[in-house]
Amino acid sequence: MVDNMSKRGFDPLTYRFEDQAPSPGNVTKLADGVFWIRMPMPGRLNHINVWLLRDNEGWTIVDTGLFKEDVKQHWRSIFENNLDGKPVIRVIATHLHADHTGLAGWITREWGCELWMSRSDFYMCKVMAADGPSDVPEDAIRFYRRAGFTEERLDRYRQRFGQFGANISPLPAGYRRISEGQYLDIGGREWRAIIGHGHAPEHVCLYCPELKLIIGGDQLLPKITPNVSVQPSEPHANPLRDWLSSCARFRELLPPNLLVLPAHESLYEGIHERLTALIDWHEVALEKLYDLCTTPKRAVDVFPALFKSAITESSYFPATGESIAHLHCALERRMLSVEEDANGVAWWHQA
Numbered sequence: 001m002v003d004n005m006s007k008r009g010f011d012p013l014t015y016r017f018e019d020q021a022p023s024p025g026n027v028t029k030l031a032d033g034v035f036w037i038r039m040p041m042p043g044r045l046n047h048i049n050v051w052l053l054r055d056n057e058g059w060t061i062v063d064t065g066l067f068k069e070d071v072k073q074h075w076r077s078i079f080e081n082n083l084d085g086k087p088v089i090r091v092i093a094t095h096l097h098a099d100h101t102g103l104a105g106w107i108t109r110e111w112g113c114e115l116w117m118s119r120s121d122f123y124m125c126k127v128m129a130a131d132g133p134s135d136v137p138e139d140a141i142r143f144y145r146r147a148g149f150t151e152e153r154l155d156r157y158r159q160r161f162g163q164f165g166a167n168i169s170p171l172p173a174g175y176r177r178i179s180e181g182q183y184l185d186i187g188g189r190e191w192r193a194i195i196g197h198g199h200a201p202e203h204v205c206l207y208c209p210e211l212k213l214i215i216g217g218d219q220l221l222p223k224i225t226p227n228v229s230v231q232p233s234e235p236h237a238n239p240l241r242d243w244l245s246s247c248a249r250f251r252e253l254l255p256p257n258l259l260v261l262p263a264h265e266s267l268y269e270g271i272h273e274r275l276t277a278l279i280d281w282h283e284v285a286l287e288k289l290y291d292l293c294t295t296p297k298r299a300v301d302v303f304p305a306l307f308k309s310a311i312t313e314s315s316y317f318p319a320t321g322e323s324i325a326h327l328h329c330a331l332e333r334r335m336l337s338v339e340e341d342a343n344g345v346a347w348w349h350q351a
């Protein structure tokens with residue numbers, strides 16, 4: 001994730017409800033039947049915004065926070081104090097990442113309700129959460145060696161492998177599928193599912209025309225550029241192409257005057273401007289990448305084209321995935337070429 005907007009002088013977005021951010025365990029009303037909750041997260045992200053929607057016979061929760069005891073306690077307090085004696089009747093997860101799905105399994109079991117997700121994200125979440133620490137696959141090692149990882153860095157990958165599921169309460173065996181364009185009746189209102197690609201396989205956003213708002217998850221963050229990464233699970237993917245076309249499609253599809261409810265940071269207006277800024281940021285990064293590759297570079301050598309701040313231990317893996325995503329996009333556009341050396345390391349240069 002790259003914080004790009006705050007480093008520019010001009011910010012075209014209008015932030016809303018900034019002084020009404022709820023403390024953990026409390027709710028802020030945003031519109032009729034729409035409530036904002038914030039759950040704590042460790043690290044730089046600090047929090048995730050999740051949403052409580054009044055539904056026909058109870059409540060729908062959108063995204064859950066991590067599978068951690070303090071987050072559970074905040075939910076228990078909300079269940080006791082903020083549901084008007086009505087049950088939670090469904091949980092929607094916008095996408096597979098642990099801050100969004102962490103307590104989905106636990107909440108559905110507590111209330112005997114169903115989990116609603118996109119198909120790709122449900123299954124990918126299950127598969128990734130099932131990886132154990134001893135399962136490090138040899139082709140994943142080859143993938144990171146190809147990117148330029150040292151043996152020491154590969155050892156660190158082996159050590160951290162199998163951690164994806166650590167912050168996710170086991171998902172239920174079955175789920176309800178959300179597909180592109182599907183209308184969901186939530187509390188007598190139509191909410192339309194719009195699916196974005198690139199940050200997650202099928203990231204669900206929920207748009208309510210009547211209330212003029214959209215739940216944007218990580219697809220529509222105001223300042224952070226979401227991580228768009230190539231992973232060992234699909235080593236030749238071009239997720240940046242998918243991300244850029246999703247941004248352009250959202251801009252065509254959605255009206256400009258929406259309140260955006262993002263998963264992190266502040267609520268805002270200016271969705272078209274934000275989508276344009278996201279596209280521009282990656283296009284500029286691709287040009288910088290091209291300039292940097294006048295001499296052959298490995299994926300781990302091109303961080304300066306993409307990131308202004310120094311890459312730390314914890315950001316090294318997502319930075320590598322993001323670099324490869326940009327390299328693959330540049331390769332498909334025939335801006336760059338690639339050659340593999342005798343050690344299986346890929347060297348990228350101007351085409």
Ligand SMILES: [Zn+2]
Nearest residue numbers: 095097199218
């Ligand atoms: Zn995410």
